[in-house]
Amino acid sequence: MPEILEVESYRRLADRVVGSTVVRGWSDAYSAKKLTSPSAWARAVKGLTVTGTSRRGKLLLLETSGVTLGIRFGMTGVLLIDDEAGIDGLFYGPHLFKTEWVRGGLEFDDGRKLILHDPRRLGRFEIDPDLSELGPDALSLTRKQFDQVLTIKRGEGPAIKARLLDQSVVAGVGNLLGDEILFRAGVDPRTPAGRLSSEQRSRLYKAFTATMRSLGGRGGSHLGDHMEARFPGAFCPMDGATMLSATIGGRTTYWCSKHQY
DNA sequence: AGAAAGCCTCGGCCGC
DNA sequence: TGCGGCCGAGGCTTTC
Numbered sequence: 001m002p003e004i005l006e007v008e009s010y011r012r013l014a015d016r017v018v019g020s021t022v023v024r025g026w027s028d029a030y031s032a033k034k035l036t037s038p039s040a041w042a043r044a045v046k047g048l049t050v051t052g053t054s055r056r057g058k059l060l061l062l063e064t065s066g067v068t069l070g071i072r073f074g075m076t077g078v079l080l081i082d083d084e085a086g087i088d089g090l091f092y093g094p095h096l097f098k099t100e101w102v103r104g105g106l107e108f109d110d111g112r113k114l115i116l117h118d119p120r121r122l123g124r125f126e127i128d129p130d131l132s133e134l135g136p137d138a139l140s141l142t143r144k145q146f147d148q149v150l151t152i153k154r155g156e157g158p159a160i161k162a163r164l165l166d167q168s169v170v171a172g173v174g175n176l177l178g179d180e181i182l183f184r185a186g187v188d189p190r191t192p193a194g195r196l197s198s199e200q201r202s203r204l205y206k207a208f209t210a211t212m213r214s215l216g217g218r219g220g221s222h223l224g225d226h227m228e229a230r231f232p233g234a235f236c237p238m239d240g241a242t243m244l245s246a247t248i249g250g251r252t253t254y255w256c257s258k259h260q261y
Numbered sequence: 262a263g264a265a266a267g268c269c270t271c272g273g274c275c276g277c
Numbered sequence: 278t279g280c281g282g283c284c285g286a287g288g289c290t291t292t293c
Contacts, residue, residue: 002266002267003266003267006266030289030290058267058268072267072268073267074266074267074268074290075265075266075267075268075290076265076266076267076290076291076292077267101291119290119291119292120265120267120289120290120291120292121289121290121291122267122268122289122290122291123267124268153282153283154275154276154277154282154283155275155276155283157283157284158283158284158285162284162285165267166284167267167268174266174267175265175266175267176266177266221266222266247285247286249284249285250285250286250287251265251266251267252264252265
């Protein structure tokens with residue numbers, strides 16, 4: 001579920017533990033997969049005081065008196081603090097909380113608890129995550145940075161949808177946001193990134209920033225204009241034309257046969 | 262039964 | 278022909 005907008009809401013929630021000191025941290029083997037062991041997480045976090053929060057794309061960062069802590073949410077991860085969710089409802093997977101889906105967390109000296117709730121186990125804890133592998137953050141992407149996203153070194157480049165999903169090029173766009181941006185821009189997701197006309201590039205950048213703003217305001221990546229048409233045989237909510245679908249960039253993609261070209 | 266909103270690895274292909 | 282980088286496919290994991 002979490003794309004950049006959801007992780008940003010988790011970050012704001014995590015602001016509540018700024019100033020608190022970790023008395024205990026724990027993690028199961030899956031959530032600690034990027035570390036040497038679950039106990040490495042417990043050892044690393046003990047005694048750290050949280051000094052601030054930040055985020056790069058879908059990666060949440062807790063700045064501390066020592067190492068930087070990173071949390072990834074996979075597809076079904078949710079951040080909870082004292083049992084309060086960062087965003088209302090769990091829209092993908094089970095819409096409920098189960099104790100056995102709590103994969104790890106931090107307990108603080110003031111009694112607060114920060115928890116990773118993740119049914120599908122694709123979320124991860126990290127220590128001093130490597131930010132050099134992530135592109136610029138999608139929420140604050142400038143036009144100049146966006147033009148870099150579309151710059152292809154060789155050949156005509158991958159499909160624009162695949163390019164938008166490439167976290168090393170721009171960090172934060174997930175499958176739903178990618179489809180929404182292309183839907184609003186009226187661009188066929190299969191178009192090679194290097195083939196876009198300058199007019200298409202402008203439309204894409206406008207749609208990119210507008211999508212971030214409006215879906216952020218609505219409350220999540222799953223509230224896009226095209227969402228109601230994300231199923232086989234659907235019709236475009238804008239013009240009534242047939243929606244098409246295919247796997248692009250490894251993800252199921254839906255687009256309008258008429259206004260996206 | 263199959264697909265799912267993320268990420269990682271592997272192998273093939275392309276261009277130099 | 279050889280090499281490295283790029284890109285797509287598939288796996289992970291569990292759930293509905």
